[in-house]
Amino acid sequence: MRLIGWAIALAVAGITPAAAQTTASAPTPVTSSAAAPKGATAAPVATPPAGTAQNPGKADAAQPAIVPGSVGHMIPTPGAGEPNGSKGIQLQVTPIGEEASHFHNWWLLPLCAIISAFVLILLITALVRFRRGANPEPSRNSHNTLLEVVWTLAPVLILVAIAIPSIRLLRHQYDPPKADVTVKVTGHQWYWSYELPDYGVSFDSYMLKEAKDPTRQSNQRARTNADGPPLLAVDERLVIPAGKVVKFIVTADDVIHSFAVPAFWLKQDANPGQLNETWAKVDRPGVYFGQCSELCGARHGFMPIAVEVVPAAQFAAWVASKGGTMPGAKPIAAALPTGGAAGQMTTPAPAVPGTATAVPAPAPANPNVANRATAND
Numbered sequence: 001m002r003l004i005g006w007a008i009a010l011a012v013a014g015i016t017p018a019a020a021q022t023t024a025s026a027p028t029p030v031t032s033s034a035a036a037p038k039g040a041t042a043a044p045v046a047t048p049p050a051g052t053a054q055n056p057g058k059a060d061a062a063q064p065a066i067v068p069g070s071v072g073h074m075i076p077t078p079g080a081g082e083p084n085g086s087k088g089i090q091l092q093v094t095p096i097g098e099e100a101s102h103f104h105n106w107w108l109l110p111l112c113a114i115i116s117a118f119v120l121i122l123l124i125t126a127l128v129r130f131r132r133g134a135n136p137e138p139s140r141n142s143h144n145t146l147l148e149v150v151w152t153l154a155p156v157l158i159l160v161a162i163a164i165p166s167i168r169l170l171r172h173q174y175d176p177p178k179a180d181v182t183v184k185v186t187g188h189q190w191y192w193s194y195e196l197p198d199y200g201v202s203f204d205s206y207m208l209k210e211a212k213d214p215t216r217q218s219n220q221r222a223r224t225n226a227d228g229p230p231l232l233a234v235d236e237r238l239v240i241p242a243g244k245v246v247k248f249i250v251t252a253d254d255v256i257h258s259f260a261v262p263a264f265w266l267k268q269d270a271n272p273g274q275l276n277e278t279w280a281k282v283d284r285p286g287v288y289f290g291q292c293s294e295l296c297g298a299r300h301g302f303m304p305i306a307v308e309v310v311p312a313a314q315f316a317a318w319v320a321s322k323g324g325t326m327p328g329a330k331p332i333a334a335a336l337p338t339g340g341a342a343g344q345m346t347t348p349a350p351a352v353p354g355t356a357t358a359v360p361a362p363a364p365a366n367p368n369v370a371n372r373a374t375a376n377d
Contacts (some may be wrong), residue, residue, distance in 0.1 A: 068226035070237055071318045074287050074308050076224050081263045081288035082229055090262045093309075096173050097265030103165050111158070118207060176279040179247035185340055187250075187257030187270040187292065190299035194238050198373045201324035207302050219310040228306060230287040237306040241315040242285050250276045258294035267293055282309045 022115075062312060068075055076082060078092060092101045128134075166177040196204040208223035209216040210230065240246045252257045252270040260267040261280075268278040282288075290305035310318065316326050340375035 005145050016221040026355055029046050049141050053079065063183040065268060068224075070322065071310060071314045072237055072308060073226070074310070076228050076287040076289075078362065081286055084230060086257065088364060093282050093286070093288070094264050094266075094280050096169070096280075097263065099169055099172065103169060107165060108162070111161070115158070145373065152176065162180075174301075177279075177281075178245035181246045182249065183238065183240070184249045185259050185270065186250070187254075187296070187303070188261065189254050190292075190303040192303060192305060194236075196319070198327050199319045199324040200321055201320075202323065203236050205234045205236045205238065205306070206234055207231065207304050228289060231302065232291070232304045232306065234304055234325060235304045237287070237308045237320045239308045239310055239315060240282070240313045242309050243281070243283050244312075245279060245281045247277060247279045250278065254293050255296050257296050257303075259290070260293040260304065261288055261290035261307055263288045264290075264307075266290075269294060285309045286368050 022086045022273075066073055078084070081093070083090075090102060090114040091102050092098045123298055181196065182198060184195040184197065186195075191207075192205045193202070194205060209220060211222035223230065223233045248259065248266075248268065250268045250270045252272045252276060254272060256272070258267060259270055259278075262279040264282065266278055266280055269277050270276070286309055288307045288309065290307070292300060292305075294300075296303075319326060
């Protein structure tokens with residue numbers, strides 16, 4: 001038996017990855033010399049562990065200034081779109097959510113209360129009326145046709161009364177109107193990525209840590225009350241326009257996640273290799289929080305969701321701040337060639353044989369904008 005135990009121990013040690021057998025070490029500093037002048041040495045910048053960085057290449061001093069109340073940083077309304085300690089369903093701000101909340105509060109709950117009260121009355125009646133002291137001689141009746149018909153039809157009618165509004169709600173939920181905005185949501189371990197393909201905007205969203213959190217990196221902005229509640233505030237919120245139908249295409253790149261925003265009556269699993277769809281139409285501007293609702297690993301509880309709903313004009317300003325463009329917007333006119341006057345068209349000089357034509361340098365890449373040309377190659 002001892003030999004078998006040693007054999008098992010050696011086998012386990014042999015198949016254990018080397019990374020798991022060594023102690024964790026501090027992240028290796030990385031240096032960036034892209035923007036450094038020639039001959040100068042770039043200062044090392046610590047790269048935070050995967051899944052915790054807000055902006056790995058910038059320290060706190062280089063982070064963009066956050067203005068509470070600005071687009072993308074709206075101050076949340078206490079008790080709206082976030083847990084407030086009360087029982088019941090959160091205040092719903094979508095047509096589907098309002099219909100579902102009404103069905104739950106004014107149909108299912110009263111029906112459950114009536115059934116529970118009726119069963120309780122039957123139980124008390126049976127205990128009092130048919131106890132041994134009141135009936136020393138037990139009854140010999142074994143059948144009652146009317147009673148059997150009633151207790152068969154009553155559950156059927158109850159189920160029909162529940163099924164009709166349920167099917168209507170499901171039909172409204174899974175037969176969405178034409179989408180005005182499409183958002184692709186990708187779940188990762190343990191953060192979210194958002195992409196608005198029609199606007200050329202894409203970014204990652206991480207949870208904001210507390211100022212005294214020892215795991216917070218020096219290049220991570222700490223959470224404030226203007227960002228939202230603890231464990232729900234994020235560095236980059238998803239911004240959508242108010243009064244527009246937003247279609248969410250939900251997927252994942254590693255394990256199963258779940259994109260859930262309670263105030264939208266929205267919960268959609270994110271499965272690797274699959275594209276699942278859901279939608280929402282929010283008329284009330286504000287900030288609405290959610291979380292991953294599928295156990296996805298060690299930091300499952302630390303990948304919150306924050307959606308900011310703003311008027312159309314502010315949404316356009318947010319898209320521009322992310323380097324995107326509104327559909328149908330005209331691109332900025334290119335500068336006129338040298339020697340051309342405003343309102344005049346210049347003819348390029350003919351090419352001279354034996355001379356090379358200078359090729360303009362490509363524009364710097366914007367990390368927040370999807371490069372469609374590269375993606376299509």
